[in-house]
Amino acid sequence: MTIDMSISGLKQAYANGSLTPAQLLASIREQAAALADHNIWIHLLSEAEQQPYLTVLAGKDPATTPLWGVPFAIKDNIDLAGIPTTNGCKAFAYTPSESSQVVQQLIDAGALPVGKTNLDQFATGLNGTRSPHGACHNAFDFDYISGGSSAGSAVSVAKGLASFSLGTDTAGSGRVPACFNNLVGLKPTRGLLSASGLVPACRSLDCISIFALNSDDANSVLASAEGFDPRDGYSRANPFDNQPRHYGLRSGALKIGVLPAEQLQFFGDEQYAAAYATTLEQLRGDDIELITIDYTPFNEAALLLYEGPWVTERYLAAQPLIDDNPEAIFPVVREIIAPGGKPPATALFKAQYRLEELKKACHEQLAGLDCLLTPTAGRLFTIAEMLDEPVLRNSQLGYYTNYMNLVDMTSVAVPTAFTQAGLPFGVTLVGPAFSDRALLSIANRVQQRLPLPAGSSQLPQPALNNQAVGARDCIDVLVCGAHLDGLPLNWQLRERGAVLKRHTQTAPHYLMYALAGGPPFRPGLIRDEDAGVAIEVEIWSIPSSEFGSFVAGIPAPLGIGKVQIADGSWVCGFICEPYGLAGSSDISALGGWRAYMAQR
Numbered sequence: 001m002t003i004d005m006s007i008s009g010l011k012q013a014y015a016n017g018s019l020t021p022a023q024l025l026a027s028i029r030e031q032a033a034a035l036a037d038h039n040i041w042i043h044l045l046s047e048a049e050q051q052p053y054l055t056v057l058a059g060k061d062p063a064t065t066p067l068w069g070v071p072f073a074i075k076d077n078i079d080l081a082g083i084p085t086t087n088g089c090k091a092f093a094y095t096p097s098e099s100s101q102v103v104q105q106l107i108d109a110g111a112l113p114v115g116k117t118n119l120d121q122f123a124t125g126l127n128g129t130r131s132p133h134g135a136c137h138n139a140f141d142f143d144y145i146s147g148g149s150s151a152g153s154a155v156s157v158a159k160g161l162a163s164f165s166l167g168t169d170t171a172g173s174g175r176v177p178a179c180f181n182n183l184v185g186l187k188p189t190r191g192l193l194s195a196s197g198l199v200p201a202c203r204s205l206d207c208i209s210i211f212a213l214n215s216d217d218a219n220s221v222l223a224s225a226e227g228f229d230p231r232d233g234y235s236r237a238n239p240f241d242n243q244p245r246h247y248g249l250r251s252g253a254l255k256i257g258v259l260p261a262e263q264l265q266f267f268g269d270e271q272y273a274a275a276y277a278t279t280l281e282q283l284r285g286d287d288i289e290l291i292t293i294d295y296t297p298f299n300e301a302a303l304l305l306y307e308g309p310w311v312t313e314r315y316l317a318a319q320p321l322i323d324d325n326p327e328a329i330f331p332v333v334r335e336i337i338a339p340g341g342k343p344p345a346t347a348l349f350k351a352q353y354r355l356e357e358l359k360k361a362c363h364e365q366l367a368g369l370d371c372l373l374t375p376t377a378g379r380l381f382t383i384a385e386m387l388d389e390p391v392l393r394n395s396q397l398g399y400y401t402n403y404m405n406l407v408d409m410t411s412v413a414v415p416t417a418f419t420q421a422g423l424p425f426g427v428t429l430v431g432p433a434f435s436d437r438a439l440l441s442i443a444n445r446v447q448q449r450l451p452l453p454a455g456s457s458q459l460p461q462p463a464l465n466n467q468a469v470g471a472r473d474c475i476d477v478l479v480c481g482a483h484l485d486g487l488p489l490n491w492q493l494r495e496r497g498a499v500l501k502r503h504t505q506t507a508p509h510y511l512m513y514a515l516a517g518g519p520p521f522r523p524g525l526i527r528d529e530d531a532g533v534a535i536e537v538e539i540w541s542i543p544s545s546e547f548g549s550f551v552a553g554i555p556a557p558l559g560i561g562k563v564q565i566a567d568g569s570w571v572c573g574f575i576c577e578p579y580g581l582a583g584s585s586d587i588s589a590l591g592g593w594r595a596y597m598a599q600r
Helices: 007-015 021-034 047-058 101-108 151-158 176-180 215-225 270-284 296-307 311-317 319-324 331-341 345-366 383-388 390-397 436-449 544-552 593-599
Strands: 041-044 071-075 112-117 164-168 184-187 208-212 254-258 288-292 371-375 409-418 424-432 474-479 499-505 510-514 523-527 536-543 558-564 570-576
Touching: 007 215, 021 041, 021 047, 021 071, 021 112, 041 151, 047 112, 071 151, 101 112, 101 164, 101 215, 112 151, 151 164, 151 176, 151 208, 164 215, 176 184, 176 409, 176 424, 184 215, 184 436, 208 215, 215 409, 215 436, 270 288, 270 409, 270 424, 270 436, 296 345, 311 319, 311 331, 319 331, 331 390, 345 371, 345 424, 371 436, 383 390, 409 436, 424 436, 474 544, 510 593, 523 558, 536 544, 536 593
Parallel strands: 071 112, 071 164, 254 288, 254 371, 474 570
Antiparallel strands: 041 112, 164 208, 184 208, 184 409, 371 424, 409 424, 474 536, 499 536, 510 523, 523 570, 558 570
16 A cells, blocks of 8 residues: 655544554665665664654654654755764764754654665765765666755655655755655755754755655645754844745736746757746746746856855865875765865955855846746756766756855745656746745645646645735835825835835725825825725835834824725725824815825
8 A cells, every 4th residue: 555655644644543653664664675776775774773763752742743753864964863974975974962953853843764865975966876875766767867966865755765855955956856756845045944963065055955745745844844053153043924824825926937948958858848848838827927037147156156166165074085085985076076175265255256246136037026937957867878977967957956055045846747758847946035935835836736646656645735825025005195106205115125016996985184284295094984985096015124114104193004995905005093184184085195286
């Protein structure tokens, strides 16, 4: 019997008594042995090694333990207490006395570790072939690469050996394997997940990533894994708008950026090109507007990662072995990171200056968009093809991914199609830092629009979250008086980055008064169900970060409340306390403030 390994599926099985965590772990160990030729694991935990976790789990209440009994895999550059961390290199290995902060938080939430997974050694690669433990094979076709460096982490989930897994992502290692194995791959905002207990590839850029069967599971894991860590100099606190409660099903019209045809690269893979075209065509029918952007600054930033001085960080991570025992390092990995000790400081500063320019250009391309959408990878190579041209083809795998952490963006890889040959294809949704929940909510919409089986199983995805959520980076504000476009106080909106969204009217239930005093002259808007009329208004969209200061500057008797507009919806807008009407004049019959000012 195939087990539904989604978090909701396991919760249901545990609740109805058809499965226990111990039975599940035993089944996973049996299946893992049968898949030994895929080279998924570096250390698969034994029954004895897992028993302490089961013992602790037995004392926890499933109703209040969000990941109760959920098995997960750990990339072997992330610490699990008492189990060697090797980074894919036996000579590097050490045994930590405590787990990384992220792993410990997941265990505290009830998750059960299955084992440490195979990876491109020192997390250097996007393909999964750069390991002394052997190439990790694709979950769908044994002859194809799994993607890397988080190779085993992805294949373990796709093959049903874990419900989710931890990878890392410096250049695309949390996204490319997701694409090649029909998974959701979340590359969180840098610093959202603690890097304590993570062996860095590039410490200033690394982040722990999450592989899951669907966006709901990715959000649930993120909720338990995230958290500020004072021990990690790169840790960042999560703002309110990116908290777990803001995940759901993204509703309404979407504006999504895409690349022009001349900037797309599929490296000869016509089936991937066709899958991408089909994906876009199907998404267009879901109230999604596709807007072409310029990928040039993204690509230039991507080239800095391996062709610029950031390779020095990889050198630092492996320096003792590079200097004293270079033969212990996998040959192609050694070839890549050994030159990292040579770039002078001048090269780093020149690259940083250029990166800041590119970062601004990249973020400008995303302005006004809900996200950017690209293929996650341009081509799925066979293992033989990758071994034939290991550096060139690895570089091609990073065409759509290498820039991400350099320009401080976050992303979600989401599966969307299978090629004619039955191989997985997916796209990546990209947004600025701390847009994780917004992107996961869009990924949820994409998965519901383009449903696919879970991993390499034939099981359908469970019902996903249907709670509607909207954009949270801006807030719509209704203005009706001196803040109207071109009037004396409109600068208070424009200087905060607000943009005029539309002209409309209130519902026919409002009265407008010209308040005493001025200048500036101000109206007071009052709701009156019986005598009210429709009043001309404007809707402005103001950045959420500026909304508080805008509201704080509004003088009494005015304030911000909820105002109903002509289409029946309610938005934040100017209202007036009734006491402020003393000495005012009812101007409702004029239909709006502009008409009043024109005759004044």
